[in-house]
Amino acid sequence: GAVVSQHPSWVICKSGTSVKIECRSLDFQATTMFWYRQFPKQSLMLMATSNEGSKATYEQGVEKDKFLINHASLTLSTLTVTSAHPEDSSFYICSARGPLVAYEQYFGPGTRLTVT
């Protein structure tokens, strides 16, 4: 149980275009989801906290107009990278707050974004 999926697993897009990444909790409802990015050989950095039915809370230094987050249902959160640039190329990982153990997060498999 407590499985989180992401789609797509990898995507290549051209500079200036937008790309959407989906994060789904498959067998539980998640009122809270989190979006992280990870650069090569570095750890995960929290970008934003996504709460179902309300606006996302962004970490300091993360542009909310560039990284649009929508958490429209209890099983789906989306991250849209708008007007992507090569420096946005990274590994994006989402997690969902689990249904059982208090405050445990379950992580998706990640999405590799490459902007050319």
Added chain:
Amino acid sequence: KQEVTQIPAALSVPEGENLVLNCSFTDSAIYNLQWFRQDPGKGLTSLLLIQSSQREQTSGRLNASLDKSSGRSTLYIAASQPGDSATYLCAVRPGREYGNKLVFGAGTILRVKS
């Protein structure tokens, strides 16, 4: 501000060895600490979660300890195998922060040679 440090940054051992990975955090006021495994290009797999009131957790060949007062945790891997090769991440949930945010260390890259 909570900061998490992991030592060593990389470790290479022969198969069969017992090994210890270290994690330290600057603010002892935490709700819990979690150890994860990450394979190259993959997401995170949770290995062990220790609540602040606990001293250790065990799962198979893995044992994680927590000394909250000193801001330290160790992950002990017994009889290491090549399949254990991965990056191991330590993360804490700060007690004073709202929102269930995890603070991650930079990880230890483990290579077990056959």
